[in-house]
Amino acid sequence: MTRRLLVSLLAGATLAAGTLLGTTPAAQAAPAAPTLRAAPAAATTAPTAAPTPEAPAEFGTDWHDPLTATPPITRPDVKSCQVTLAEAQFRDFTPYRGRYTPPDGCGDDWSKVVLRLDGNVKGRQYDRLGYLHLGGVEILRTSTPQPSPDGIEWSVEKDVTRYRDTLRGAHDVEMLIGNVVDETYTGIIDVKVTLTFYEGAAARQATPDRVLTLTGGTSLTTPRNSERIVAEVYATGSGGGCEEYWYLTVPAAAPYSCKADTGPYREVQLRIDGRLAGIAAPFPTVWTGGWSNPFLWYVVPGPRAFDVKPVEYDLTPFAGLLNDGRAHRVEVSVAGVPEGQSGWSTPVNVLVWQDSGSDRVTGALTGHKVGDLANSSTYEPGSEHRLNTEGAHRLSVSGYVNTSHGRVSTTVSRSLTNTSVHRWTDGESTDALDATWTDSESVTVDGRGPARTTRTHRTYAMDGTTTLGAGDRLRTVLTLADRATVTASRDGRTTGWSRLDDTYTGDATYTANVPRDQRHAVGTTSERYRLYGSAGCYDRALTTVQGVVTENRLRC
Numbered sequence: 001m002t003r004r005l006l007v008s009l010l011a012g013a014t015l016a017a018g019t020l021l022g023t024t025p026a027a028q029a030a031p032a033a034p035t036l037r038a039a040p041a042a043a044t045t046a047p048t049a050a051p052t053p054e055a056p057a058e059f060g061t062d063w064h065d066p067l068t069a070t071p072p073i074t075r076p077d078v079k080s081c082q083v084t085l086a087e088a089q090f091r092d093f094t095p096y097r098g099r100y101t102p103p104d105g106c107g108d109d110w111s112k113v114v115l116r117l118d119g120n121v122k123g124r125q126y127d128r129l130g131y132l133h134l135g136g137v138e139i140l141r142t143s144t145p146q147p148s149p150d151g152i153e154w155s156v157e158k159d160v161t162r163y164r165d166t167l168r169g170a171h172d173v174e175m176l177i178g179n180v181v182d183e184t185y186t187g188i189i190d191v192k193v194t195l196t197f198y199e200g201a202a203a204r205q206a207t208p209d210r211v212l213t214l215t216g217g218t219s220l221t222t223p224r225n226s227e228r229i230v231a232e233v234y235a236t237g238s239g240g241g242c243e244e245y246w247y248l249t250v251p252a253a254a255p256y257s258c259k260a261d262t263g264p265y266r267e268v269q270l271r272i273d274g275r276l277a278g279i280a281a282p283f284p285t286v287w288t289g290g291w292s293n294p295f296l297w298y299v300v301p302g303p304r305a306f307d308v309k310p311v312e313y314d315l316t317p318f319a320g321l322l323n324d325g326r327a328h329r330v331e332v333s334v335a336g337v338p339e340g341q342s343g344w345s346t347p348v349n350v351l352v353w354q355d356s357g358s359d360r361v362t363g364a365l366t367g368h369k370v371g372d373l374a375n376s377s378t379y380e381p382g383s384e385h386r387l388n389t390e391g392a393h394r395l396s397v398s399g400y401v402n403t404s405h406g407r408v409s410t411t412v413s414r415s416l417t418n419t420s421v422h423r424w425t426d427g428e429s430t431d432a433l434d435a436t437w438t439d440s441e442s443v444t445v446d447g448r449g450p451a452r453t454t455r456t457h458r459t460y461a462m463d464g465t466t467t468l469g470a471g472d473r474l475r476t477v478l479t480l481a482d483r484a485t486v487t488a489s490r491d492g493r494t495t496g497w498s499r500l501d502d503t504y505t506g507d508a509t510y511t512a513n514v515p516r517d518q519r520h521a522v523g524t525t526s527e528r529y530r531l532y533g534s535a536g537c538y539d540r541a542l543t544t545v546q547g548v549v550t551e552n553r554l555r556c
Contacts, residue, residue, distance in 0.1 A: 055545035059510075059521040062150035063547025064299045068306065069529035069540040070502070073114055073157050079199045081106035085115070086132065086175045090189040095176040100134055103197050108168050111200030115140060115158045117193045122151025125187025127288040127297075128177050129238050131347070132193060135171030136213045138347045139163050140193075141234040141308035143287050144177060145301060146294050147187050148547075149516075156306045160195070161202050162351065165211045167195070208351035220330045220350060222322045225361045227403050228353035229319050232310035233332055235268045235282050235346050243343025246336070247284050247435055247462065248422060250387050254379040256424060260338050263377030264435075265391035265418055267335040268311050268346070272321070273328055276370055278313030279395045281416045281439040282334070284462050286480060292466055293476040295508035295523040299544040303482040303502045303527075310349070314443050316410040317399030320363020335373065357404030367398035367411070384423055384430075391418040400447075408447030415440045432465035450491030459483040468512065475509040486533075498533030522546055 081103035088096035102108065115132075117140070125147055132140040139160050145152060160167070177189050208230070214220055222229060237243040242258035249260035270278040285304050288297035297305075315322070322328055332346040355361050371394035380386040396413040420435035439458040444451055464478030481503045488496040508523030526543040543551035 052550050053548050055548040055550060057522075057546070059295060059298075059519075059523070059546050062148045063152075064544065064549045065152050066145040066154040066299055066301060066306075067542065067549070067552075068301060069527040069542045070307075071529065071531065071538045071540070073112075073159050075114065075196075076111050076198045076200060078111065079106065080196050082194055082196045084192065084194050085134070086173055086191070086193040088175060088191060090128070090130075090177040090179045090191070091181040093176065093178040095174050098173040099170065100173050101170045102168060103195075106197045106199050109201050110161065110164065110167075110197045111202055112159065112198045113161045113164065113167060114196045114198075115160045115193065116196070117142065117156040117191055118153070119144065119155070119189060119191040120151060120153045121145075121147040121187045121189050123147060123149060123186035123188075125179070125185050125189070127294075128179050128189060129236065129287070130175065130177030131234075133174040134163070135166050135169070137163060137166045137211050137349055138234050139166075141236065141310075141347075142177075143301075143305050143308070144189055145288050145306075146298065148298070154306070158307055162207050163211055164202060164207045165209060167197075204353075209354040210352040212350040212352060214330055214348050214350070215327070218329050218331055219327045220322070221325070221327045222319075222350070222352055223354055224323050224325050225355045225358050226319050226323055226352045227316075227355045227361050227401050227408065229315040229322065230351045231270060231278065231313045231315055231330070232349045232351065233268060233270065233280075233313070233346050234308055234310045235280075235332070235334065235344065236285065236308055237266070237282065237334075237344050238287070241341075241343045243337060243341070244287070245290075246282075246343075247420065248431075248433060250422065251377055251379060254385060254387060255426070256385070257428065260336060262336055262375055263387065263389050264420060264422070265336045265375045265377070265389060267373070267391075267393060267416060269333050269335055270313050270315075270348075271329075271331045271333070272315070272318055274331075275368070276395060277315055277318055277397065279393055279414055279416060280311040280313065281418065281437045281458070281460065282311065283309070283460055283482065284435070284437070284480075286462075286478075291464060291476050291478055292474060293508050293510070293523075295510055295521045296476060296478060296506040296525060298523075298547055299549065300504065300506075300525045300527050300542055302480050302504050314410070314412045315350075316401070316445075317365055317367075317397040317412060319361065319401050320399055321365055323361050323363065323401075336375070355403045355405075361401050361403055363399060363401035365397065365399040366409075367396065369394075369396045371395065384425055387420075387422040389418065389420045389422070389435075392416060403447075406447055408445060410446075411442075411444045413442045429468040430465065431467075434463045436461045453489050455487045455489075457485045472512045472514070473509055474512045475507070477507045478505070480504045496534045498531065498535075501528075501530045503528055526551070 083103050128144045237246045249258045249264045250256040268280045286302040334344045374392045377389045393416045398411040400409040417438045423432045437460040441456045444453045461481040466476045484500045486498045504527045506525040510519040510521035528541045531538040537556040539555035
């Protein structure tokens with residue numbers, strides 16, 4: 001929501017604070033493809049047999065603990081070991097610091113490692129952004145729900161098997177969920193994070209041999225026998241400024257509270273030694289106080305709010321360059337952010353697969369084609385102001401590596417688009433956005449048999465309106481969508497596919513600028529997470545009314 005409206009509302013009233021793509025050789029060709037999980041065996045039955053509770057006429061002082069429709073992480077039926085990674089109460093901006101030691105009794109190789117965060121908070125508090133670092137490697141970026149006066153509990157689970165290299169050694173732990181506790185904002189955020197290790201060996205194509213961070217923030221030196229390299233960037237627009245709502249920013253000529261010189265188009269760019277190596281569309285994450293209406297998010301958060309997914313870049317075409325034993329400069333920037341303005345966090349992990357049969361892998365970059373970045377925002381004045389935005393960009397890179405098993409060539413092509421229509425009235429009492437982002441990627445690997453291609457088409461959508469009407473009744477109607485289609489092929493023949501559609505809808509109204517017990521808030525929210533593919537399906541629907549879960553159903 002707009003910064004002016006959000007700030008005015010918060011000043012007047014304290015807000016209350018919750019794989020389906022098969023593992024065929026073709027599917028393994030591009031590590032940047034999302035890891036999708038098959039439904040558990042019990043997916044044909046409802047998650048709970050309890051009768052549906054009756055919703056109250058309006059929100060009270062308590063509501064259901066936060067939950068999402070995302071599929072649970074499947075766990076192998078093997079011996080497991082658990083360690084506590086962090087346990088802390090966050091009252092301010094002091095990080096938790098501890099020490100991690102790998103578990104005894106489960107070996108040093110694991111078929112799966114699952115991170116679990118359990119949290120609780122009560123009273124009044126904002127939504128807060130947090131991170132967890134292990135040996136400098138970011139393994140979790142998250143945000144918190146806003147609590148009820150009576151208190152809430154929530155949990156987040158994440159498959160962190162890909163960080164196996166880091167998990168094998170003892171490391172320092174740093175975690176922070178920055179918070180403010182005073183007479184008004186009373187909520188202390190209490191969390192415990194555990195890791196559960198399952199015996200066995202993980203598939204090599206899914207877990208890198210090394211997980212690296214950037215020395216001094218920009219310097220990278222890879223092993224000289226690297227044959228595959230992927231960077232992941234936990235890019236988030238946040239920090240309380242307008243970049244938290246980057247999709248609503250407007251050029252200087254338009255009368256709106258959040259400005260950006262070139263409008264709302266954003267693009268996360270990665271450069272190697274000054275050369276553009278990767279582009280990506282950021283996901284328009286909405287935190288649990290977003291769009292000026294916390295009643296939208298008390299039970300069901302927006303997609304990715306609790307588990308922020310990193311942007312991934314396949315840098316394998318640059319492996320021949322990076323393998324020269326020298327330090328290389330890796331820089332991440334966000335195109336569209338006004339010069340000198342902060343508001344984005346972009347920590348980088350670099351995942352490396354090594355050639356076990358060679359001490360030195362040579363190669364070269366053979367193709368590098370950058371399209372013109374198209375970014376147009378057109379402002380139309382009137383009784384209803386309007387900003388039309390269109391953006392697009394393309395990048396294609398190719399390279400090869402000479403490995404112990406022959407020459408392997410990789411081509412990565414990526415294409416981004418963004419269209420949006422932003423409408424608002426004077427004073428921003430009505431504020432609306434209808435926006436779509438696409439991020440299409442193709443990774444082709446040629447070597448050791450027929451060419452293997454993975455194509456991923458991501459679509460993000462946001463369609464919402466907030467209106468401040470008579471009697472200071474504020475209503476927000478919003479739909480968010482996170483969609484992706486992945487197709488794997490070998491020599492032109494499809495070997496696996498998946499289709500994801502995670503859609504959130506909400507409609508909530510309350511009286512602004514009054515004490516909590518006079519808000520008379522009502523709201524209906526829902527999430528449907530559908531994941532279909534060559535390995536099965538998962539389909540779960542949630543609905544809440546005034547904070548009561550009225551539907552929690554599995555459909556396949």
